[in-house]
Amino acid sequence: MNWKRHLAVGSMALLFAMGFSAFAQDKDKSSAKPSDPQIVGVVTAADQIDIDTAKVALKKTKNDQVKQFAQQMIDDHTKLQSSVNDLGKKLNVKPAPSDISKSLKTAAAAETKKLQGLNGKAFDSEYINHEVAYHQQVLDAAGNVLIPNAQNAELKSALQGAAPLLQGHLDHAKQLQSSLGSSSGGSGSAH
């Protein structure tokens, strides 16, 4: 149970990280620190985005390794999502929208559009490069923004506990990236 909470917080951190990278681009817009409900909102959005992107990949890719990776993202992030929900209920924190979660969703919509237009190897390489950049951003955001700003101790430790899972996804995506030989592909849309 405790571990689930860690994961939930971790996924929130992930979301926050994404928000953070969006945040860094729009410094004028908002310099407010995210509240706990906003952190939960960012994590929920980040989880959902990775699940949705993986669903696109599952439909389009013909590469077995990429398929397996996408399925794993769906499975792992669904679990993470449900632990975030459990923790939110337990702590009585409802996910709240924020500039971070909004810009996450905007960037994700653009990435999905880009992926829809690609096929074959070009698709695989864009998807995996995106996943590397995305998980890296989320990890950075978790460490720099989400964890430091989390007020609730359980939320904070859950965020810390989820970091190794995100690191695992990042390492897995990097392995795929080098086995696909596509490290030079563009990942500019990852924010």
Next chain:
Amino acid sequence: MAPSLTAWRVRQGMAVLLLLSASCISVAHPRFGVSNVRGAGLALVLHASGTASQNPTAAAPSANGQVIMKGIRFQPAELTVHPGETVEFRNEDIVAHTVTADDGSFDSGLIQPGSSWKMTVQKAGTLAYHCTPHPNMKATLVASSGAQMKETHGAAGGLPGFRPPRSPQELHPILVNFTAALLPLALFSDLLGLWLKRSSLHNAAAWMVLYAAIITPLTGAAGWWWKIKSAGTLPPELIAVHQWLGTSLALLFIVLAVWRWRLYRQDAVPTLAYLVFALVAVLALVYQGSLGGAMVFGRP
């Protein structure tokens, strides 16, 4: 003068027989001596020959060691076991993991949260493994044949108490010693009988071949039991040869026994054809033993 000379030759022959049987057993178990010395210093030969020490209180398929997957980690990150022992990998995480050898020698496939997967470690060595979906999960199994006496029999450090062998990992190495000793000795006894012109040595040879033919199918059955129980964790290229060569040898020994028994009933001296046939069988047996040793102790 003549009788004492004969007696001396017989004694010399007996000594050579003993040496030969010893060398046959050590070929079948290449690291035998080393593992005993590293262990308790003194050990019963049969008991030490590659048998797994098992948890005496638990049921047969129970695990000797456990690794928990939790928090995107294998805990403990390094587990020491002994060849023949079973390790249980239990997933207490919220996501699915795999237990995959870095060298590709084993792979659990996805282990869902709340499930576990068991693997029997077949040979000594260090096995590095990871989780395929989460490559940052890395851990090591150390399979050591040397320390098994000391570790499994407690801090007291005494000799293990006697337990009847129950698992194929115990039965197969015990039974194989009989096969490994009887066949070469039967051949040697016939050769010595020809040289010394003593019919009693030929009679002994006939009986030894008969015993070998009776006991070897049991050895083979224990081997097959081990193989089935290990569920694909034995080195595939070694076990493929070992299982069929072993089965062929068990049948070959029966043919050999029938042949030898007919010669015995006719009170005949073994023919050259028989001796050549027996020699081929012995050489095949030595090769078979080296394959078995390689699987239990690793290759030198």
